[in-house]
Amino acid sequence: MSAETLYGLCAAALVGLGLFGSIVDPQPLRKILAFNLLGGGVFLLFGVIARRGAAAGMAADPVPQAMVITGIVVAFSATALAVTLLLRLFETTGQATLRTGAPARPDPDSDRAGS
Amino acid sequence: MPPAVTLASAATAGGFLLVLAIILPAAGVLLALAFGRHAERIALLLMPAGFAIAIAILADVWHSQASLVAVMGGWAPPLGIALRADGLSAMMLVTTALVICAVGLFARGDFGMPAGGGEARAPLVFWTMLMGVWSALNAIWLGRDLFNLYVALELLTFSAVPLVCLDGRAETLAAALRYLLFALVGSVLYLLGVALFYGAYGTLDIGLLAGRVRAEPVVWVSAALMTAGLLAKTALFPLHLWLPPAHAGAPAAASAVLSALVVKGSFFLAVRLWFDVLPGLPGVPAAQALGTLGAAAIIFGSVLALRQERLKLLIAYSTIAQIGYLFLLFPLSTGAAAAGIWGSVAWTGGVYQLVSHAIAKAAMFMAAGLIGEALGHDRIAGLGGIGRALPMTIFAFGLGGMSLMGLPPSGGFVAKLMLLTASVTEGQWWWAVVILLGGLLAAAYVFRVLAPALAGADEPLRLCARVSRRREAVVLALAVGALLLGLLPLRPSELLQIGRPAAPTAIMR
Amino acid sequence: MSTGFALDAGLVLDAGLAALVLAVAVGAIVAGTAFAAVVGFVTYGLLLALVWVRLAAVDVALTEAAIGSGVTGAVLIAAAARLRPAEARSAAERPGVPLRLAAAVLSALVAAGLAMLVLLPSAPAPSLGPAAAVHLPELAIGNPVTAVLLAYRAIDTLLEKIVLLLALLGVWSLAPDRFWGGAPGQPHAAQQDGALALLARLLPPVGIVVGVYILWVGAVAPGGAFQGGAILAAMWILVMIAGLRDAPATGGRRVRLLLVVGPAVFLAVGLAGFVVADGFLAYPASYAKPLIIAIEVVLTLSIAVILGLLASGPPGRERQR
């Protein structure tokens, strides 16, 4: 077994783990965390593919690597936005949950944020 | 390995238009951020230009009867990235421009900058995100590279989420968070598929991939993951958890964009994936599975719409139902049928539904916004007599409803007619039953709104705000557009065939 | 390649690293508290950076350590601390056993599908490496990853900058109206004599040098705008946390210009390509390297400011005029 295969299997396991965590964990923050973990697994898969594509004197295919860099930045942006949303939700309602019951009832005289 | 650079993607003369279609709104984002107090002006100035570009692309595609191609930086795929406008892209570009411009005109009332000349939160965010949505959508319609499309998809999500919770109420915050998280899981699944495709075939260019894919496990796994991820972003039943609160909670102008356009972005990518990247490969059972979900969405969304007490929730659930129609396209133009003319009838019908629903739904959400503004609430039970107070708005709502029901001569009628025809001629009559039933249910929920609105009020109507005639006119114009769409059924279906497969493999090899 | 039972030291290291990554990941998922989970996640990110080095992706390793683990970790830790009062309540909403079981089985199925594909590699593995290498001399760039990011797939990078900016605006949009344009968060109490303040005084000079070095070296060796920008951002965040410098007002003209200058220059150079080269984002033959470096410099600035502000959260104070 080569190192790439090893890390490839590791990536597959991380993806499974991240999916499980983001579905099952009730806390939104830990869903976000699991999503990042999941993203790590996907990026690792890119890395394995890049390494397998080593050619022309390069230790790895640079194209997937560049994609991972882009992907990491996008994932961070998503995390920052999601965390801020969550914190704001917590400030507004005093709880941090994604649970829903019936569709939200209208409150006719709710005002705009903070105004 | 094939040679790195193929002749396939040589740029066409009009290629710069494709770049501009994406870059112009993106530049709008930058300008709006830099000069916050002028965000509205910047957006409104860019709108005619963007609209003109979309029209120019359409004209160019129609005139040349061939796709427009632009190669970024002169680096041809697979190393570089190309953009391509086929007939379908051109049609989506124009639809997007139309809806965005209408929403822009409509939103001037809601999101004007404060009188003092300073910068305010909601207007800046709204106008900037609107530009972001536009740029992202154009990138999606034109993209030819699966990873580039991933970035566009994320751009779309990131512009759409803040629009949901623009008013900062707790329930819209929760809705936005659910939307964001579910959409993110969807994007990761999509990205996973992208990785697998690259690992197997060494390119992400749609045209090159189409020539290289074979029926093998990697294709099935990645196609399944990508499709599932895109379905999550499209909110196809039963993955609709985020849509009703998000679309119903957002400000009307934002809801219009979200419901009319944003969910279509990921659907469009699913279409690209199945018909352009993997022509014929996903196979009949998978297409039937997607069709089944679509059918379930039609019934489920319509019944739920019928049972809502709030107008905007009703419209949101109707979006779930209407998304269902789109997915009938898959079983009706896959497999044996794909070769025949009827496959393209179903295909055209599906795309027609895409466009007509976009226009009709935007008009309906904006009409609901005006109604809510005038009444101070959007409870359906309290709509009595609103027809007399806002005749243009209710008329617009009714016209949009006609398209949802599939009454002639609306665009929705043509779409459903084509889907029905395809399902009959292919012997898949079960879809026809669902389409008809969906039409009946749509009539019922539209009627539920129109009946009290057109009847007299039990007590004199008390309006809490005056609604500007100009905004009513914008909504009505859009609704009339949805109606008139049915009057030109022949030419667009020819347009949609430009750059269709049969072509790609032949050209690429 | 596996050669019988002959132990390959590198492979042992890889196996250990992979096992460690997995163990830490499991720990982060099952951890008892959110805080512990975040700490686990940061560790996971650092270990992942090591994996990237093992996979000959030093650029990615730098990015992962700086952004994937570093800044993300900071954001998550701060959130975990603030959300602690709600933790017990939301943790009690754990789904029932059947759902958990179903989720576990399906996640495992997806992972198994991926594992199967990993074990059935297509031979020979396709690669764009040769194609990327062929054109490097034209660009006079030594680092192929930089070439991909700023030339071959520059449009991705450009759009992704817009993504970053929109994410930042999205974060800001969550502020109450009255704080619009104000500085993010509460001011951190300055502890002039504190250990943190000491660190914040000693580290940034070093960090800034390293950041600029990484940016500069990106043209020929691992490094580049993201990595450099992330390090600069980290220094800035450290200074803000230590209370030595307050965060700037988000509505300030200078901040706004810094935010957009990178993408704007990128865009402008790209558009100039229509005129001076053959199309959007094309560089004229002999000016490729200086243009790319110029773009990288302004991008680094913008990225540092965007990342720093993203980590600081939405405006939380009224704007002083």
Place this chain on the structure above:
Amino acid sequence: MRQVLDIFTVAAVSAGALFFLVGTVGLLRFPDPLTRLHALTKADNLGLGLVVLGLLPQAEGFLAGVKLVAVWLLAQLAGATVTQLVARAVRRGGPPA
């Protein structure tokens, strides 16, 4: 000469590793945060210091040696700061469980 240096390297790195081991055991076994910090700093300071010291003769050139020392110094700085911060947090109201 080369051999002597190699032996020195092996000895110093081994000693460093021992400190890491001891520190880890302490981290796991000690009862409260402050004593755990104590154990950690041993690994940080002495362990890393010995490893760096041991590796110095193996460095390829002067610049690499400087880099190694810089790594140690930075780790010292970070370790000291973080230890201070954690300890203060503990004194103020207890750490996260």
Place this chain on the structure above:
Amino acid sequence: MTGAEALLAVSLATPLAMLAACLSPRLRARMPGLLAIAPVPALAAAFLSPGAGVALPPALLGLTLALDMPGAILLGTAALLWIIAGIYAAASLRGQANGGRFAAWWLLTLAGSLGVFITADLVSFYLVFAMVSLAAYGLVVDDGTPRARRAGGVYVSLAVLGEAFLLMGFVLLAAATPGSSLLIHDAVAALPASPWRGSTLLLLILGFGLKVGLVPGHVWMPLAYSAAPAPAAAVLSGAAVKAGVIGLIRFLPFGAALPDWGGALAAAGLVSAFYGVAVGITQANPKTVLAYSSVSQMGLITAVLGMGLAGGNAGAVLGASLYAAHHILVKGALFLAVGVVQAGGARRLWPVLLPAAMLALSLAGLPLTGGALAKLAVKAPLGDGIVGQFATWSAAGSTLLMLHFLARLAAAAAPAIQGPVPARIVLPWLAAALASVAIPWALFLTAGSGTLSEALAPATLWAAIWPVLAGGVLAIGLRRWGRWLPRLPEGDVVVLAEGATGAARASGEALERADVLLRQWPVAGVVLLALAVILGAAMLAGH
């Protein structure tokens, strides 16, 4: 485009143009007074344009217009009724606040009602058919009472259901038509050879059957006609309902003999013919009685067409058109009579009742009236067999029902109304009554379906008069023992259907619960992964 062709286009464009003018509030307020103008071009077209055909450019939906003989007969009489009812409506709407709204609905219904007689391609036919079906809703609910709203709800539900059947039927027709022609003529010609002949016919009959009120699709008629104002009820029962008749005429393949389908259609028609009478005599409201009479009469027309289909006899079409033309005018005039009686009260009852009686018995086929001629026209298609026998007996039923109507009309007159009945109301009604006698004679003689001597032959007269006498005897019996009859609610079986809404509501609630469950995050997450796995498995299975 010749003048005749232009006239066809103008007859459809005039009401639509007036409708567009309604967008202006000022013009809308004046519109009720102008309603009678809208159908005038159509009336002219009926005389001048038979045989003309015109295809408008594709930009206008590829609208194709054509006028054949049955179309011309129905178009002319329907237009006449619309003119008369328009004058009547202008008078009764005078001074009412919502007159403009009523006028808008009226014009839309009018455009559809006349349009169905002249459109020649599938898409435009569907469009105008939907117009007349759906716009009538606005006329039904005009007074805004809960009763009217219920009627409107039932009506529009069934109308939309009918639309759905027709849409599917049209799709099947178009799919079976060789080439890309969408002309009704071509589609119907290809129908006998269509692979989906059975389904197509069934869908068409269901769709048009709902419109003509074939039992049990008749339930909307009593509700809607009794709720609508008199002029609206007149045009709905007289003109609008003929959209279903022209639909059957245009779309059934009379060129091919289909004994099974024709027989079944004839049987369904006869069932309606007798069912309408049987339920009608239990009703108290004169408008409801008239509505059930419509059920019965439309059933008879359907039976005629069914026999025509069974025998491949295209001649049935002309007979059915004549019969329908007579029904347009008579039924319109009778509904207007109800309005006149309500306006005039009991003191001026007899001057109204006598002409009304003549009209009513005309419907039953009293000799020398238009009804006798109508019956004569359909005699041949109905044949001498069992269907013909039943049809003859149905005339006795009609007599019974009409005498019951006259009794209820007299009883409904309010005693307290003072003052003269406005001439604006009486004159249109009298015109309608007159037309209902004169027009059938004119048509009978010009359309060449019979001669004067034939119509006045003693055998013919006797054949027409004995069912009326038998009906009279039955009516005496009804008067005597009528109180023993059960009082059926308006719309009879609709009550059962409304009972079934409970079940629908329960299933809706179940879906709502499913929605709440599916929108739980973990459930949605599991579903997402399951979908990915299923799609993967399905793709695997596809190869």
